[in-house]
Every structure is written in C-alpha cells, then in structure tokens.
Amino acid sequence: MKYIVKNNLLIILLISFTLRLAAIIFFRDSQVDNEWGIILMNLEMNGILSVHTIQNVPVPNIFMPPLYPLFLYSIKIFFVNTDTFLWAIFLIQLLLGIFTVYLTHKILLNFFSRRLSILGTLVFAIFPMNVYAVSQISSVTLQVFLFNIFLYSYFKLFNVLRYKHIILFSISSGLLILLRGEYFIFAILSVAYLYFKKRQLSKILIMSLITLIVVSPYLYRNYDIFGVITVTKSSGYNLLKGNHPRTKVEGVGMFGNIEKVIPEVELKLKNLKSQGPLEKYDLLQDQILMEQAITFIKEDPVRYLSLYFKKFISFMFIDLNASYKNYYSPMHIIPKMLLAITSFIGIILAFNLRLSMTNYVILFYFANIGLFSFFFILPRYSLSLLTIQIILSLFVLKKVKPNF
Numbered sequence: 001m002k003y004i005v006k007n008n009l010l011i012i013l014l015i016s017f018t019l020r021l022a023a024i025i026f027f028r029d030s031q032v033d034n035e036w037g038i039i040l041m042n043l044e045m046n047g048i049l050s051v052h053t054i055q056n057v058p059v060p061n062i063f064m065p066p067l068y069p070l071f072l073y074s075i076k077i078f079f080v081n082t083d084t085f086l087w088a089i090f091l092i093q094l095l096l097g098i099f100t101v102y103l104t105h106k107i108l109l110n111f112f113s114r115r116l117s118i119l120g121t122l123v124f125a126i127f128p129m130n131v132y133a134v135s136q137i138s139s140v141t142l143q144v145f146l147f148n149i150f151l152y153s154y155f156k157l158f159n160v161l162r163y164k165h166i167i168l169f170s171i172s173s174g175l176l177i178l179l180r181g182e183y184f185i186f187a188i189l190s191v192a193y194l195y196f197k198k199r200q201l202s203k204i205l206i207m208s209l210i211t212l213i214v215v216s217p218y219l220y221r222n223y224d225i226f227g228v229i230t231v232t233k234s235s236g237y238n239l240l241k242g243n244h245p246r247t248k249v250e251g252v253g254m255f256g257n258i259e260k261v262i263p264e265v266e267l268k269l270k271n272l273k274s275q276g277p278l279e280k281y282d283l284l285q286d287q288i289l290m291e292q293a294i295t296f297i298k299e300d301p302v303r304y305l306s307l308y309f310k311k312f313i314s315f316m317f318i319d320l321n322a323s324y325k326n327y328y329s330p331m332h333i334i335p336k337m338l339l340a341i342t343s344f345i346g347i348i349l350a351f352n353l354r355l356s357m358t359n360y361v362i363l364f365y366f367a368n369i370g371l372f373s374f375f376f377i378l379p380r381y382s383l384s385l386l387t388i389q390i391i392l393s394l395f396v397l398k399k400v401k402p403n404f
Contacts, residue, residue, distance in 0.1 A: 008118050009102070009105055009118065009121065012101065012105075012118070012121055012122050012125050013098055013101060013102065013125075015122075015125060015126065016097065016098050016101045016125040016126075016131075017094070017098055019125075019126060019131045020094045020097050020098070020131055020134045020135075021094060023131050023132050023134060023135040024090045024091075024094060024134060024135045026135075027132060027135045027136075028086070028090055028135040028136075029086070029135065029136050029137045030086075031082075031086075031137075032072065032086075032137050033137070035051050035064055036068065036069060036072060036137055038050075038051050038053075039051050039061065039064060039069040040069060040072050040073060040076065042058045043069065043073045044073070044076065046058050048060065048061075049061045049066055049069065049070075051063050051064050051282075052281055052282060052285075054273050054276065054277045054278065054281055055273070055276055055277055057276075057277035059277055059278060059279060059281040059282065060225050060226075060279055060282065061282060062222055062225070062226055062228075062230070062232060062233045062282040062283055062286075063232065063233065063234050063237070063282045063285075063286070064232065064234070065177075065178055065179055065180060065181050065231055065232050066178055066218055066231075067139070067142070067175060067178040067179040068139035068142060068179060071139075071142060072089065072137075075088050075089055075092065086137075089137065090134060090135060093133075093134040093141040093142070094134050096134075096141055096142060096145040097130070097131075097133070097134045097141055097144075097145070099145065100124075100141075100144055100145045100148050101121060101124060101125045103145075103148040103149065103151075103152050104120070104121050104124045104125075104148060104387055104390070105117055105118070105120075105121040106152055107148060107151050107152050107155060107387060107391075108120045108121060108390070108391065108394070110155045110158075110357060111357070111358070111391055111394070111395075112394055112398060116394055116397065116398060119394070119397075120390045120391070120393075120394050123339075123390055123393075124386060124387065124390055127335055127339075127386060128331045128332055128335060129332060129335075129336070129379075129380070129382075129383050129386075130144070130383060130386060133380070133383060138380065139179055139180075140380050140383055140384065142179060143176070143179055143180060143384055144383060144384060144386065144387075146172050146175050146176050146179065147172075147176065147384060147387070148387055149168060149172040150169065150172040150173060150176060150190075151387060152168075153165045153166075153168040153169035153172060154169055154190060154194070154360075155357055157169060157194060157198075158194070158197065158357050158360075161198060161200055161203045166203060166206060166207055166210070167210060169207060170206075170207045170208075170209075170210030170211045170214070171210065171211075171214055173187040173190075173207075173211045173214075174210070174211045174212075174213070174214025174215045175214065177211070177214075177215050177231055178214070178215055178218060178231060181230070181231045181232035181234070182371060184215075184231070185367075185371065186364065186367060186368070187211060189363070189364070189367055190360070190364070191204055191207055191208060193355070193360055193363065194207075196355055197355045215231060218231060219231065225279060225280070226279075226280055226282075226283045227280075228283065233282060233283050233286045234286060235286065235290060236285075236286035236287060236288070236289035236290030236291075236292075236293060237285075237286060237289050238375040238376065239289070239290060239293040239294075239374065239375055240262065240265075240289045240290070240292055240293035240296070241375070241376055242307075242311070242374070242375040242376030243293050243296055243297050243304050243307070243375075244262060244293075244296060245296065245300075247307070247376070248321055248323075249307075249310060249311050249314045249319045249321060249322070249376065249377050250319065250322060250323065250324070250376055250377060250378055250379075251375070251376030251377075251378075262292070264292055265288055265289060265292050268288045269285060269288060272284055272285060272288070308373050308374065309373075311372070311373040311376065311377050312369055312370065312373040314377055315369045315372060315373060315377045315381065315382060316340055316344065316369060317337065317340045317341075317344075318333065318336070318337060318340070319377065319379070322379065324378075324379055327379055332379075336382070339386075339389050339390070339393055340389070342392070342393035342396050343365075343388075343389040343390075343392035343393045344392075345396050346391075346392035346393050346394070346395040346396045347362050347365070347392055349395050349396060349399050350362065350392065350395040358395075361388055361391050361392065362392070364388060365385060365388050365389075365392065368384070368385055368388075369385075
C-alpha cells in the first residue's frame with residue numbers, strides 16, 4: 001500500500017507540474033503592474049519601498065506588506081531582462097506550487113488514511129483557481145505555500161513540541177505576517193490554542209520570540225519612520241472600501257484611486273498631498289479613510305451589519321453579485337461550490353468539545369472569514385483556505401464511506 005501511495009503521489013505531482021506549466025504558457029501576466037509594479041519600480045530606481053508618489057517624490061510605504069515586493073525585487077536583481085524576469089517569477093511560483101501540493105499530502109495524513117489523503121491531495125493539485133494562481137503576479141501562491149508550512153509544522157507541534165517544528169512554525173508565521181499583515185491575529189490565535197492544549201509556557205514564549213525576531217526589522221523600520229509598531233497601516237482603506245454606501249461584497253473602488261470613487265474624502269486627501277512629500281503620508285491617509293469609514297458605519301449600522309453577514313456567506317459559498325471576469329465560469333464556480341458545501345457539512349460532522357486539531361481547523365476557518373468580512377471579499381481570498389476546506393470536506397467522505 002505504501003508503495004502504491006508513493007507512486008500515486010508522484011503521479012499527482014507530475015500532473016500538478018503539467019497543469020501549472022500550461023497555465024503559465026497560456027494565461028500568464030505580461031507585466032508587473034498595479035501596486036507591485038509601482039513598488040518594484042521605486043525599489044529599482046529610488047531604493048525605497050514606496051507605493052505612493054507625491055509631487056513626483058516617492059514617500060515611504062506602510063500601506064502594503066513588504067514580503068512579495070521584496071520577493072519580486074530579489075528575482076529582478078538576477079534577471080534584468082523583462083521577459084526573463086517574468087519567466088523566473090512564474091517558474092519559481094510553479095515550484096512553490098508543486099512543493100505546496102506535497103505539503104498538503106503531509107498535512108492530510110494527520111487526519112486521514114493514506115488513500116483519503118491522496119484523494120484530498122489530488123483535489124488540491126487540480127483545483128482550477130490554485131492552478132491558475134501560479135501564472136499571475138500575485139502574492140497568493142507564496143501565501144498558500146507559507147500557510148501550508150505553517151499548518152504542517154503546527155500539526156506536528158500538536159503532537160510533540162519539538163524545536164525543529166517550533167522554528168519552522170515561527171519562521172513561517174513571521175513571513176506570513178510580512179506577506180499579509182492580518183496574519184499576526186491568526187498567529188496569536190494559533191499560539192494561544194496550542195498553549196491551552198500543551199500548557200508549556202516556555203516553548204510558547206520561544207515561538208513568539210522567534211516570530212517577533214523575523215518581523216522585527218520591518219517593525220523597527222516603521223517605528224523609525226512613522227512612529228508606530230506595525231507591519232501595515234491599511235485598515236482604514238480596507239474598511240472604507242468595504243463599508244461605503246455604494247459598496248458590494250467585493251468592495252468599491254480600485255487601488256490608488258479610492259478618493260475618486262469616494263468624494264467625501266477627496267478634498268482631505270488633496271489637501272494632504274498639497275503639503276508636499278510627507279514621510280508619514282501613508283499613515284495620515286489611512287487615518288482619514290478610517291475616520292470616514294467609521295462615519296458611514298455610524299450613519300447606518302443596520303445596513304453594514306447586514307452587509308457583514310452577506311460578505312460572510314459570500315466568502316463561504318458564492319458572491320451572487322460578483323463583477324470579476326470569469327467568476328461564474330463553470331471551471332471556477334462548480335469546484336468552488338462543491339468544496340464550499342462539503343466543507344460546511346464537514347464542520348457539522350467533525351465538531352467536538354475538545355481542544356483537538358479538528359476544532360482548531362474549524363476555528364481557523366471561521367476566524368479568517370469573520371475577519372475579512374469586516375472589510376471586503378475578493379475571489380482569490382478563498383484560495384488561502386483551500387487546504388482547510390479540503391480537510392473539512394474529507395470528513396464528509398470519511399463519515400459516508402468509513403472504509404475508504
């Protein structure tokens with residue numbers, strides 16, 4: 001059986017490679033644009049991590065998390081030619097995607113038999129959005145890769161608090177925080193859950209310390225420039241984009257021109273820009289946007305509470321008013337809905353009253369959806385929970401067909 005499983009896993013990895021290479025060949029991005037392009041250009045030309053330019057002068061960034069731009073920049077150092085640079089990004093993302101498939105198999109073995117784990121790994125490997133992601137200039141492939149390292153090491157710690165897994169978990173936690181600022185909440189949640197399970201304070205403190213060491217250079221940089229200890233300051237932008245009279249589940253406005261779709265803040269931001277290149281521009285901008293978001297919510301709290309639950313359900317299942325191209329494509333919507341329904345049933349079947357790995361998975365799932373629903377929901381956000389959803393979905397098959 002073990003030999004057969006290894007062969008099946010090898011076949012799945014080969015299929016994964018083939019599908020992702022095909023996605024890169026036919027669907028790859030042709031340039032690094034939007035916020036990634038701006039930050040990369042400023043790193044190359046001005047040596048500054050900056051996403052906003054005021055009066056032709058780039059100002060320090062605290063709006064975007066730094067890891068993916070630095071990932072792109074580290075590749076650009078070695079591949080100056082644009083075409084070669086883009087291919088290098090996609091091939092590295094392809095390799096990360098393949099290794100993530102392997103990690104998924106290792107994660108599933110914590111819950112299921114080898115046969116069931118192989119099935120779940122296959123679903124992860126061929127899930128259309130997951131395949132497509134490697135062909136895009138987006139942090140999502142790196143995020144899923146780091147998150148699976150995070151899960152793999154965390155579930156190992158659930159059994160025994162070995163130092164090699166403590167280090168792996170802590171480093172992946174720190175990198176995820178530098179990739180997506182909200183991950184500090186999920187890292188705290190995970191460490192707290194592990195503490196109540198294991199009650200080994202010294203090792204929990206070591207985890208926290210290593211994670212802090214990973215993020216500390218950027219925390220120091222932000223404190224030195226902005227006077228705040230944080231990785232990002234974009235909660236005002238995100239809250240306003242998701243809580244505006246014209247907003248939908250996916251938010252309102254696009255990157256960089258929120259003032260054009262929200263005239264209430266346009267004058268304030270124009271006045272801020274007229275003061276010239278401010279080192280703290282990103283921080284001051286976010287404060288203006290946060291104040292306006294809170295004003296809107298106070299004016300009509302019932303509407304935004306209703307919208308919160310609408311976003312929550314849309315994240316779990318489907319956004320009925322999505323405007324994104326190809327959202328309703330059968331290649332996207334059918335697997336998304338099947339996984340959404342089975343994972344929801346899996347939660348009902350798997351829940352218990354213990355500090356178990358299963359309950360951690362359920363808690364993590366709802367914590368993610370609950371947090372993002374305060375802001376706005378983009379289609380790609382659900383991909384970060386793919387491994388979690390597969391775990392929950394496989395509980396249904398395990399219950400229906402226990403001898404699998």
